[in-house]
Amino acid sequence: MKKIYIILFTIALSLTSCNKWLDIQPELEIRQKQILESEQGFKDVLIGAYIRMATPSLYGLNTNIVLPELMAQHWTPVSNTLSAYISNFDFSQTDCKSLLETIWLQYYQTIVNLNSLIEEIDAKKDMFTNGNYELIKGEAIGLRAFLHFEILRFWGDAPAKIVLSNKAIPYVKIVTKDPNKLLSLTYQEVLNNIITDLDTAQDLLSNDPILTYSNAVLNSPGTLAGIDKTKPYPADEYHFFRQVRFNYYAVLATKARYYLWIGDQTKALENALAVITAKNSDGTSKFTLGDESAANNGQLTFPTEQIFAVDNSLSTQTLTPVFFNNYTAYTQNQTYLNTAFESTLHTSDIRYRNSRLWENRVIPLAGNFNFFKKYNSTDSKTAVRDMPLIRLSEMYFIATECGRSDLFRDYRIARVLDASIDNSLTSPEAIKDRLEKEYRKEFYGEGQMFFFYKRLFFTQFTWPVVKNVSEANYKLPIPQSQSMFE
């Protein structure tokens, strides 16, 4: 009998500890509880959000090169394919639907990753070193606002048509499975949320390393190896490369964009100027306009201008086939290009001269094509990794639009445009006309042109050919996977 008791006792003992035993750690994955247990885990989840933004589903292709640029009529669509459907704003096609479905989902998937981090970070505040708590939380909250603003720019009404009490898009700040908490909010609520988050981010990022160190220092972590404590280098490797992170100035630049979108020119100007005038400790500018030497080196995305970019480590393998395949839609007609870049007037435009932006190739049996080279280096085999999302030139344009047309001159000089255009900025109408042309030249392939049209509610595009645009064309339809719950 004794033996039975012993056996039973053993069984009982094993049963009580079984809950722990039944908790298995997967090998290819990490549990939420475990990854958000260390500072490194938080860092990795934040980086994960940036990596997702740099995938082809978002800023690696779709939300900068494909969707907004096709809607802005910047490419040569191939009939009966996705490119033609988007150019014609025909979003009922299956291909279009699934593209919008993907983009929508990827935006919110990036947001849910940020939210999972934001939800946990306060409880673990004491664990962080080197000011990383403020840095990570600030970037995450700022990025959340930035992404929602991007979604609003795509799926919301044109600013001229916004009724603040109408439903806009969901603004998601939690990780949840409750469908009721994932429904669209009104424009008022979404706009408030965006600016609240941006303000919070600005506060949290008030010790951003970008304020302390110059971009030249931050972009050369190689010098960290033999670290010289006397020299001003960030102590933490995580503090380098601020331009590809949602830094303090990215918050300001987003704010400038945001205020301009809602029509608050004063605040837009204020924020744009704050970025333009930002100085390093030695008095040099934080961000400088790109010049001839940069353009000559094939840096047409102007790295020194990038206030916020994402690093796309797979850019060559995704972008090269997009731009350099025969039969690609991402080309443009020479005549149209000459018009767009006003080639007879601005003969020395650093972007357009010497076939820097476009390369003309003859494809046997197909004809002559202009292949787009902004993202590819001169040999067109490798692509740049940093996909710009906000550049300094946009801040100049915002300032110009908001009453500081004198600043336009700095931009014009940097791009080596003909000086005569300085004098053309006499009225708001003239400024608008000039900016339309400059947005096209400056942000070709970057996706900003469409938002310029949308913000100013153009009812007709005049380049490359005349195209009438309706109010509905400006607003992407909310995907069915979301709308069926609304």
Add this chain to the structure above:
Amino acid sequence: MKKKWIRCATDEKSTLKKLFFSFFLILFICEAIICPSELSAQNREQISINKKNVLLDEIVKDIEAQTDYTFMYSTDIGNGIGRISVNVTNISIRQLMDLLLKDKPYTYQIDNKVVILKNKPLQPSTQTPADQKKVKINGIVTDANRDPLPGAAVMLKGTKIGVMTNYDGSFELNIPEGNNLLVVSFLGMKPKEVDITGKNFIKVALENAELSINEVVLTGIFKKSRESYTGALTTISANELKAAGNRNILTSISNIDPSFNIVDNLDYGSDPNRLPDITIRGRTSMDVNVRNLQEQSSVQNTSNLPLFIMDGFEVSLQRVMDMDEELVENITILKDASATAMYGSRGANGIVVITLKKPETGKLRVSYKGSINIEIPDFTSYNLMNAKEKLEYEKAANLFYSLYNTTNQNLQELYNKRLIEVVRGVDTYWLKYPVRTGIGNRHNIRVDGGADNFNYAGSISYNNIMGVMKESSRDNFTGNIFFQYTLKNIKFQNDLYIIYNKNNNSPYGSFSEYTRANPIYTPYDDDGHLKKILAEPLASSNSPRKAGNPLYNATLPTRDDGSYTSIQNNFAIEWNINADLTLRANLGITKQDSRSDKYLSRDHTSFDTGDYTGENFNMRGSYTYSTGYNFSYEGSATLNYTKTFNKVHQLYAGFSANIAEDKDESYTIQARGFSASNMTNLGMASAYAVGKPYSTESHSRRIGSILNINYTYNRKYFADFSGKMEGSSKFGSNDRIAPFWSAGFGWNLHNEKFIKNLNGINTLRLRFSYGTTGSQNFSSFQALTTYRYFGEENYKFWNGAYMLGLGNPDLSWQKTNHADIGLETALFDGRFRMNLDYYDKHTKALLTDINLPTSGGFSSYKANVGEVSNKGIEFDANLFIIRNSTKHLTWSVGGNLAHNVNKILKISNALEFLNSELMEDAGPNPSFLYKEGQSMNTIFVVRSLGIDPATGNELFLNRFGERTYTWDPQDKVPCGVNEPKIWGNLRTMFRWKNITLNAIMSYRAGGYIYNQTLVDKVENISLSSAVNNPWGNLDKRALYDRWQKPGDRASFKNIRDFGTTYASSRFVMKENALNLNSLNLNYEFNKEWLNKKLKMDYLSIGLYAEDVFYLSTIKQERGLSYPFARKFSISISARF
């Protein structure tokens, strides 16, 4: 987290408490009974034994353990006594020996604590008066199932004259004339008196006094009496299994029990390397990933796979398929909750319990079984055109016509060229090229024996299956060693299995390439060289497509094979604590390593595409190497208690605790770029394929405890209760411990007086059971919110992680409530047997996707919603038309029938969303929508009114009941269920002397099938499609049954119409089918002759024919990628 943990822990405690309580109750009862015997054991005289159906050795061991007597007897005497049952308490050795040897031709003598057994002195002849005339009488003694009983005592009543029956149950006895009453007895059976007046041959069937081995139910955990078991099950003996086929265990089982349903795989036919899809009592699970739902129902069945248990341990479907049939002693299929509740979360899909042979005590025996298996391809379902018909079709379909003069001219020339070919006699029968008559062989040698307290068995087998596609094969090497050692009342067993499997896939590719090849083309050119390309296209758009020669790739060096080695060791200790209480502990460990290699030569036609031109030209050729690793263990401890109180109350109780862990891992590496065609080694590749290495991992653990109580009153009424608490790592953290239970009641009507008085009823049993079981066929980490690191992508010098999905800590197992009512009858001494079961399976908390607004970041998460019901009837009957022992003639017929109605009761929003998407789907394939109120197998198509004789266009009936020529996906309505209304087997067994003939046929009736052949090979023929191209070969009906001119009353649309054919009810057809599954003729050699001439125990020769014919009301191609085969085999079994 902490809080949750504590809550769970207390839950456990309370369950434990309950279990303990029940336990103590049992223990209390035990002690009350055991204590006196413990005391009496002190004086070493009193003996208590309760053994059923054991060999003398075991009883002797028991006596030796309880007393200090030792025994001496020969093995012959041990065998002569045979299996006995004894249940005594506190009796002396002499009393016990008298009881044991009662009616046996042996006696004993006790000499100084040594008990010596010996033969009884032969008395009859000496005592018979010389003048008395003697009569010779022959006979045979069997049990109730007509199985011979060796070692039964046949005695002349009131005398000491008697003999023992021989091995085959026969006896011969000389008795003095005038004595007419014989008493036939066998321990464990009711003795029978037989009047022999005027007879010289008698046959005696003894009825069970107690349980015999066939009346025991093996559930894989407990051993229970069939008489008082409330569960629904099918038991298959080794002999039945042998008679049902010679292929693999799975097909044999389904030949016997139709509720074990192997889903017909039209695509893969008789491919030896394909695992079949199996369901027991209908489908209860939907595919876990809604997005994976395909229009083919076959994809969805993997989650309905039953659980396979071998000697108490879970084994994979693959292991069962590759298992050596010769090792199997017995198979039990558990179907209802009463039988499966003890398997908890794994039980809902039914359980197949396989019990392996144990060695028999006695001298060394060597058995051999060998067979030669022949597989012959079966093309009867193919109805392809010959060259003449093909050309006729091409002309009728207007392929040689063009509006443009020059093209028209070219096409006319092409027609003439083809006509010349046909006239000169070209008519290539492509089907013959990739196939062969596969001749495989199979051998098994088994050695077993043992004496005293040590038994052993070992076997080695080799099975070489040669498929009908050239070079496709499957080889299994199996080895098994079993030891059993008994030390007093403790028994140790160890069982070791090793399987090595090697499988080769045919280099000839898919069979469909050959069924599509045009008979006007020849594979070889005039010089006899193999062509790479059969036809080059003309310059115009309307011309034959470029057609490669499918035989070409087969001539290249290729490799497409896999192998695995699996080692399983099961160790068990059985401790007979006392007469009523047994403790058994098991530990099973399995390890499996596998690999697969697939090499495509650089010359393979799949590299003739744009991806491999230019810079990538040198990247031709590919090699995929995968390796897998599996380790699992399972341990259990089981306590069994049996006791009869006051002769009428029988109690059985069992408690078992088990623990298991399973870990799987696989890695895949792909390489490309082979400089030479014949370099079939991974290391010769010039680069890794694009992308990164790939791996999978799964890991799960479970723990559980089971309580099972069975109570029988006076062998009339009985009740069963099983309860299980199970914890599994797969469940969400909020719900980690799951309870499962079942209760059953039964009534042995045949033990009631009012039935007993009716002659002819041997068994009449009613049983009812209800219970809840679960299934958890989902991946290990589905309940967790987890993160994964990006692999290829990085961000400057940082790495990033992302959420994989929204975990669901509430995720739990699917719950199936299962009710079963059964009736078992046996009439007229077992001449007629019939079983009937009705079941109602209600599966709740089906695991499916729940859609979320995509702004949540994920489109769905997994949750338990959805309900499915399966109701059905199973019926089985067997009748002995002739059962004549005098003439050694037996003929029996039998059959069974299964009927199941599947109905979806509730679906998730994700499925509704998917339905709405599928309802917009246009295409030739029907939709299988999961709609509430419909079966999971419902075919949704647009109703068709046939082909309009005037135009050759199809006329449809839309959802409003109006006629229309336009096909609209929204008009799809349910048009039949792709599941037979009834299906089952018909069998017959005929035995005359040493010859046995077995035949098993299967039938299906009343189900609807969407005839894919009609769609693919008759109607939906498209000039742009590579597969159903008019230039390739087609079904004859494309020529003969299509509309050609106004007035044609055709079943199929205009022969010149190459537009898409959409899914319509024209292709939904009712299927009635009959298949001759197995035909077996067996001859057993006469034992005496064998003994004398060959010194052999047993020798038999069997001839098998399987899948001989298949009749169906639907003319449809079967075996698309791999043909079906007819199988013949000859086998020989011998024992020395």
